[in-house]
Amino acid sequence: SSELTQDPAVSVALGQTVRITCQGDSLRIYYASWYQQKPGQAPVLVIYGKNNRPSGIPDRFSGSSSGNTGSLTITGTQAEDEADYYCNSRDSSDNVVFGGGTKVTVL
Amino acid sequence: QVQLQQWGAGLLKPSETLSLTCAVYGGSFSGYYWSWIRQPPGKGLEWIGEINDSGSTNYNPSLKSRVTISVDTSKNQFSLKLSSVTAADTAVYYCARGAQDFTMVVVVITAASYYFDSWGQGTLVTVSS
Numbered sequence: 001s002s003e004l005t006q007d008p009a010v011s012v013a014l015g016q017t018v019r020i021t022c023q024g025d026s027l028r029i030y031y032a033s034w035y036q037q038k039p040g041q042a043p044v045l046v047i048y049g050k051n052n053r054p055s056g057i058p059d060r061f062s063g064s065s066s067g068n069t070g071s072l073t074i075t076g077t078q079a080e081d082e083a084d085y086y087c088n089s090r091d092s093s094d095n096v097v098f099g100g101g102t103k104v105t106v107l
Numbered sequence: 108q109v110q111l112q113q114w115g116a117g118l119l120k121p122s123e124t125l126s127l128t129c130a131v132y133g134g135s136f137s138g139y140y141w142s143w144i145r146q147p148p149g150k151g152l153e154w155i156g157e158i159n160d161s162g163s164t165n166y167n168p169s170l171k172s173r174v175t176i177s178v179d180t181s182k183n184q185f186s187l188k189l190s191s192v193t194a195a196d197t198a199v200y201y202c203a204r205g206a207q208d209f210t211m212v213v214v215v216i217t218a219a220s221y222y223f224d225s226w227g228q229g230t231l232v233t234v235s236s
Contacts (some may be wrong), residue, residue, distance in 0.1 A: 030221060096167075
């Protein structure tokens, strides 16, 4: 399968921890990469590889992987973390695939 | 710090050809995959296709018959053409730099990662008669 599946929406209280998951067969080989997208803006890479953050991304963002599932965890969620989050990888045909996105609401 | 700047026509009529170009500033052109990605209004991200610095392409099977991605390494630019557009092609189009890493044990790939670390600003393309 070339699909990546994400929950459409999650909510989290300010300062709490939220985990977003991404499921797909390709994730048995590929680590999921994660992007944050705020309204009207281009996506921004927040996690790649086993658990790597690009320069400038706060350390409250972390990634993990188990079986066919990749996860993005935000620890101590801030108001500015409210956004859409997308995962991606390559599939078995070498095509690039994205998950459907998860809308994170900070309460 | 690499920067991607894109441009192209924002309003098309059905059956016309969409044409966008992305210029890469401040980074190496080689060793990366140069992609086009689109996002219809209110929807998620869809990968259109990619090209590397040697000109090898890879397209989304659902768009392959209408897509051409080309590269001009002398200008550090790559371009997208999407033919026979319809209203369903209305979207924000992004160019992006893709990077791929492998973890290997002897000759076996045990893990991999593919990610877009730089994005263009996006171009809204509207198809309307």
